[in-house]
Amino acid sequence: MDIPALQYEPLVRAALAEDIGPGDITSILCIPAGTRAAAVMLAKQPGVIAGLAIAEMAFHLLDPGAVWSASLRDGARVGEGRTPLATITGDARALLTAERVALNFVQRLSGIATLTARYAALTAGTHARIADTRKTTPGLRMLEKYAVRTGGGFNHRLGLYDAVLIKDNHVKAAGSISNAVAAARAHIPHTMKIEVEAATLGMVQEALQVKADIILLDNMDTETMRRAVQVIAGRATSEASGNLTEARIAEVAATGVDILSIGALTHSAPALDISLDFGD
Amino acid sequence: MDIPALQYEPLVRAALAEDIGPGDITSILCIPAGTRAAAVMLAKQPGVIAGLAIAEMAFHLLDPGAVWSASLRDGARVGEGRTPLATITGDARALLTAERVALNFVQRLSGIATLTARYAALTAGTHARIADTRKTTPGLRMLEKYAVRTGGGFNHRLGLYDAVLIKDNHVKAAGSISNAVAAARAHIPHTMKIEVEAATLGMVQEALQVKADIILLDNMDTETMRRAVQVIAGRATSEASGNLTEARIAEVAATGVDILSIGALTHSAPALDISLDFGD
Amino acid sequence: MDIPALQYEPLVRAALAEDIGPGDITSILCIPAGTRAAAVMLAKQPGVIAGLAIAEMAFHLLDPGAVWSASLRDGARVGEGRTPLATITGDARALLTAERVALNFVQRLSGIATLTARYAALTAGTHARIADTRKTTPGLRMLEKYAVRTGGGFNHRLGLYDAVLIKDNHVKAAGSISNAVAAARAHIPHTMKIEVEAATLGMVQEALQVKADIILLDNMDTETMRRAVQVIAGRATSEASGNLTEARIAEVAATGVDILSIGALTHSAPALDISLDFGD
Amino acid sequence: MDIPALQYEPLVRAALAEDIGPGDITSILCIPAGTRAAAVMLAKQPGVIAGLAIAEMAFHLLDPGAVWSASLRDGARVGEGRTPLATITGDARALLTAERVALNFVQRLSGIATLTARYAALTAGTHARIADTRKTTPGLRMLEKYAVRTGGGFNHRLGLYDAVLIKDNHVKAAGSISNAVAAARAHIPHTMKIEVEAATLGMVQEALQVKADIILLDNMDTETMRRAVQVIAGRATSEASGNLTEARIAEVAATGVDILSIGALTHSAPALDISLDFGD
Amino acid sequence: MDIPALQYEPLVRAALAEDIGPGDITSILCIPAGTRAAAVMLAKQPGVIAGLAIAEMAFHLLDPGAVWSASLRDGARVGEGRTPLATITGDARALLTAERVALNFVQRLSGIATLTARYAALTAGTHARIADTRKTTPGLRMLEKYAVRTGGGFNHRLGLYDAVLIKDNHVKAAGSISNAVAAARAHIPHTMKIEVEAATLGMVQEALQVKADIILLDNMDTETMRRAVQVIAGRATSEASGNLTEARIAEVAATGVDILSIGALTHSAPALDISLDFGD
């Protein structure tokens, strides 16, 4: 996992605190202290795995001596049937107490990685990239953007602070695309790009004239998008967004657009079915 | 919203901080300070709305003087077309800056409420209730369980701490269902119930003998479940779980079981399509 | 200790930060760096010990290499004289700096466990259980409820969220006990119980009719309570509260009531006299 | 209250979060939204009141529009019978939800103020002051020291950081009282005092020679303490500690000692009986 | 101030907590409760003002009713003599208690703005921009980068996460500049730029070939930098860094370089002399 553990540890601690409260009363009362257990984490559905290091951390926070052994790495594709992802051995109470939190993270992130991979596959034969959006789960953006990368997708900006994205309301307030871009360019860091949303070919032209780095082709039909890409002709990065259902991805990618940004990757990916099986 | 604002305010602050960082650079540079704006929040898909108070809080945290006016309440069903949910008037920068966070909460919670309502409708004509699980988004359990209630579902236990749920691994460690229940009963608060997972009719019998309050019928086929319900005969609450796909809900509910607990309500509900439209 | 360390570690860190601030100036200036020390934790009063793991954590947070060796476990009863509870060996500065925080936790929790055990002893020969209340120290409820369990008592609900407890003001607002119970039952999780406060035998009857799980016999004199218990006749759990001074406990327990809930366990237990003696 | 609200607000928020969790389910389900209520906070035992502003904050955090009207101020003495402390009017659910937290703070702090006042009264006719110690509840030191002041007592140092207090182990490590004091004096802020613990008259003499600001007469019998005070003769502040039971306070104060520091003020003060009565 | 108050409020609260602790004992004891005061914030040195909104927040957090009236805005230049910046009227204790924290923020941020303005003035007649670095005070980066903007400077990247900056160690590990750029380009968001550090003209050439967006001319003498700028010829943004003392700024800016990034702006700016004068 390329995010430092330092950065996601607070999320794992908070999730454990949320689930455990003052104690896993069932395990405390029914399982003798000191009982050992071993379990295997299994995928039960085809998909792309993401977040194993988070599961490992969840177990280790409750039993620092637990032994985790992963069978594959984040980004691995698993097929039909039951695929072992990792084994964990340690204190029985600790493993049972951490189980749900560990799975909640891995199932969600793997769900996102899986959906991303499925969408990315639809762009085969084009140079288009699938990208995420800011439509992420509050508090989990860092992890969900990681899951998108793991599934073969690309990240869009991290938040409102690391790129300029001029939308219709900004244009309205500034008076024109040109005004808005000029206002931004006069003050932004030299490390930052400017993206401009364009709903028509005329707006694409205006964005090109003021040298927008990226042009967002918003909610265009496929034919208009193809023409927009031709107009842009490599002078800016082109990005498609809006109404990019699974059925349309291949067709839109074929227009030559550079980026397809899709909110569903993070706001509507179903969880991947993953469970923890304790040995007998 | 029946959760005190005090309890979810930290989540909204954290979500805004995550998205805004050191500033919404586009709005700061393109929108003159003091510009006013009005916008309407619109549902663009049929569903059940949940979380409007959170959206309101997001706007108010950035512009305490913003005026929010809701057209309907959480729990309202909206149909096809574009349904106004609320209007917001205030500082243009503040509204644009808070927009995404406000929508991220409402879309997710409304998605959960909508899926819950759809599943609940399938139990019509039975006394079965649809309930959630602990398969919630890390950090958002309180809100997601609220969304389930809003959609007409019921909550299961909040976490590992507020009810005993004896599963196979607890039984294994304790030696038998009877041992496990006895161990729990000897120590739990008198305000707490004991639930026992049963995979067979024999286990149902054993759970009844030791007066479990709730019996979890796990992964049973429909016919076995029907017989289990007959065996229980009202002496305990019966709960079905495992493999409760949309296709099976009506059939399982018809067995007479009291509760169907379904992880998908919170781990796989797609977001409801909701947006913020700024006036011209 | 049955609470995961993860859950109380923030309390120990906060307590150390509160006491240490920018440094234990006396130890820094008067004790040469690297000095070693050994100390023994001693009870100097009869009682029941609770919280040793918290003391251990306090020392380890300041000196991860300190060696802690407990002579007995939480729940142990100590008698007159000086009873060694544990020894600690490590960096002298660290031990002196952590000493007060370690003792503050153990003295308070042992005080609660001791008072609980004294009250529990008074119920000998009955089946009554001594339970705590929500009258706990703000921020320390989890630990204080643990101390009650350690002293042989039982926990009541954890907070306002994990059981329904219908008191006079709820009844007033709902119109009647029956209305209030019906309103609750229609919406609560199936894992949750309903308790109803009853001040008179008539209210006990009404609570029984609507199948309250628990009936709280509030501020009744002993004779009325005996009759209430007879009326309930095992159809609900009976709980006595209000004015349960030490002098009345045996008499109230003898009425056959199931539970005596006593705020004084946590709000008025004197600390147990425990100190740390450094060797020569 | 002389502590800025900013400083204790986090404690009140944490206490409310601890008690409320995802919601006061009883009030939500049994009390119609919008119901109004009025209540009076009553002392039911003689004592000294402390912490009313904290109760007020608890109510206001749940209902910013609630109207609080205090009948007396912190530090007021109340007698036998039921003494109204304040009235609160507002949203019924909010008041019931905040009630327990508000009372938990006021009962504890008033308990400390009451015990302090009782002990302080025993020093009448002497110039001795009653002071607290670092034996406070973890996390609540700031408030408990406020309660001591409110009861007519005085504060000792706040923590390990704001005064030097050289005890036997520091002396042992430094070689002598003189060494320890010299080491401290060479480095401490000029705003800081040095206190030295003395168990014998010889140690008192040594502390005086090195100009300790304060001499702690630890666990001395009354006669020895009287002689120590005579030896000190106003050249340092004298402080008695150890075994200062209620029975001994007057006698020890009569020795002429300046300060009696007593851990029981904060670690063993029983709560004052205070309740909230809702009107009919 | 273009940073939302939500984002810096925690810093102001923490600073107040750090300074106030359990209370401003001098003001509490010497100033009667309810005393009113008025004060004026004065600059006593020429410079550029930054951070007035933070001072205002500090006062308002202690006295929500205090009235703040600013005489000028952030970014204003003040000359010799005493220049009024703002007046504040409110509770005397609150103003005295907040004074130091308010000034600590404004003095530091104004110091940074002032130094930035001085350096920016030295680039007059060129198109060069003065930019900051990541050499900021831990925890205050957001505010210090604001101060740089306020003084007429520009921000560099916010942190390690929002732009690629390939330095010598990255090149060494990747094998060559080309390899490093290719590895980055294959995975970064399309909204992100790539900057490459070049110590020689040869490295500049290699960076140009792989189309680096920005080339960092590190520690070059002025003549080499002039040639580097000529080589780049507008095909990338050019940035000078290293050894940019005040004496060299004009000369380096005259090379035609686009950006001069200077750590001293934030790590070595002396505070601007600003005080709060209370009226008589």
Add this chain to the structure above:
Amino acid sequence: MDIPALQYEPLVRAALAEDIGPGDITSILCIPAGTRAAAVMLAKQPGVIAGLAIAEMAFHLLDPGAVWSASLRDGARVGEGRTPLATITGDARALLTAERVALNFVQRLSGIATLTARYAALTAGTHARIADTRKTTPGLRMLEKYAVRTGGGFNHRLGLYDAVLIKDNHVKAAGSISNAVAAARAHIPHTMKIEVEAATLGMVQEALQVKADIILLDNMDTETMRRAVQVIAGRATSEASGNLTEARIAEVAATGVDILSIGALTHSAPALDISLDFGD
């Protein structure tokens, strides 16, 4: 370092989080996972070193297995040229990611220690001590006061809570110096000192009469200060403040004053030039 790691660890974690965000994208993409690196921390300017333990912690938080070996201790003076301070060996990505935060702390604290040492040297031959003030960086006071000690200076009070410092506004509100001191003395802890600000010799006299522990000679010219010191004649600690520029320090110290408190030590110390050089 004499501050427990527990107390500054949150500052280091926050600084790393601030700089790293969701990841050091350059290192992740350009440096193969598992690459090892060694680096040496070098001072490139004469000065006094402070904060090495914080740098070590920054590296260890990202690579717990990194090996840190310091060549000298905090407080060491380094001369001209490049002086190795410590070496660090570990994961290459981790070292590069932590580098800037480690340096930001050490450069700032060493800058403060260096300036303090320079000022302290100017008092040679007198008994005067150089002390800091409350003019510290918000959030870093604990560390900055440590740096002052490390440079051979002394600390003034920690905050508003640990000593009384009566300034002109307090005197005005209380009516007179005598009133203010009396009000304070009647309530403060016996461990606390009282300091009084005096602008004239008359005020010095009044402060002496009421036995102020410390007298702050504020903004006096050197001759007046010399007379004030003579008037005080050892009956109180004397402290000079205001306008203590480097040029005046020796002269003011020669007046016999005990303490020179200087805000510039913490608000205007330039960073010491320190860097991390990676081996080839």
